[in-house]
Amino acid sequence: MSKPIYDLINELPQSGPTVLALQALDYIVPGEWQNITGFENMIVAVTGEIDHGMIQQIGERAITLYNDPAEGYQRAVWLYQTANSIGGKLGAAALANKLGESISFLSFLEHLTPKADKLQAIDFVIKVAAEIIAYAKINGIPGDGVAEFMGAVGDYGKESLMRLAALVCFDGIVPLGPDFLRKIEEYIASLVPNDLESNPAFSVVSSMIPGGSIAGQLGFVQQGFQSIKGWIGNFVSSRGITREGVVGSLKQYIDISDDKLDYVAAFLDATTNYFEHTGIQTIGRRLIERAIAEI
């Protein structure tokens, strides 16, 4: 087993590129995301409970729930961590992340290579598949029937909504431009099982993707994208998300030069781990919500 849940939450950074990049998206999902770090802080923030005895009991139950492999929370953490590491991170970036210093875009340029569009499209849909599977591992399939389940999914908020906003911006509109959904759809429709099989990210997460065979898994990934495409299109238009808006907001936090915009996505890919960071926050919140109800 990997680290216990309290360590995962205690070790979430309070500053650094991931936190700055997510803060830059606050204008898209105003007030939804607070960077809650620290296990006890999260218990208090999620439940509003200030009774020390209760906080201890909630923490103990959350740890026990997490430690039971049959509950699926560990798998969800693994999915968020694995799908996040698709980009291939820079060692130096990890240190920069933890030191929390302002980071220089230019100093990273020589290490960056913009990702080919097709590879970016595959990364995007693998993250979508990981989100769908992790959702089911964390929450089950809540509700009595399809309508209630759709209501549960529609209630995405806080760090979960921020994660989807970051997916749309950092893995969609920034690297692929305003018609990213159409581009991804085209690439994904033309994929053959061999494309997935030879993709290193897919080979890591494939054990979690339902479908039986590679062809079946490709079907799951394609269907996953189709199921969320409409929601994303609406999210982009209703919130007025543009590449210029996102990059402009990032510039408040990160020194980005206008002649190197092609490198912004690669820079975010190399220096941030928003998918894992917010994924651990989502899992922590859900565990704590369940723990206080079960004690």
Add this chain to the structure above:
Amino acid sequence: MNTRIVGVVVLAFVLCLGVNACKKDDPRWSNIDAKSKEAIEAKKQAQESGALPTPQEGGIFNAFFPKNEPGFELVASQEKTGFAEYKLKKNGTDLAMIAISDIANNPQAAEKFASATKTIAGFPVVEQGNTATALLVGGRFQVKVLSRSLSFTKADREAWLQKVNLAGLAALSTRK
């Protein structure tokens, strides 16, 4: 002191503070971490041997939650083995969570009801901390309402406990 040594010491502090690399295990939780693994194994064996009942599927609880309450929105939130939870909202704001859990998942949760001094519909009720009111049906199913807004008081929690189909849950608790 040699300025280089001072520099190294300062850098070490910066790294510790920033990276948390110097942080040791938090004993408050690490002791629990080890114990919980034994408890999980013991519970699994007790369920396999029949000493503990197998928890109900969470989906079976959906039917007992309040439905169609005018002015309120109930959103399904989680459904795991032996557990289902709904979020209570009004005008888009979270007011409370309502949860039904099977005691078979966490048997010691039933102990607190032994000292209950209050009942609702004949079922024992206890307050927990500042945000929770819990009720036990048939010694088996815990129903809990948890405030998520300061405006949602203890009286509100008790009122919403009564909107849960407690009689239906009681019937389920007598079924094998």
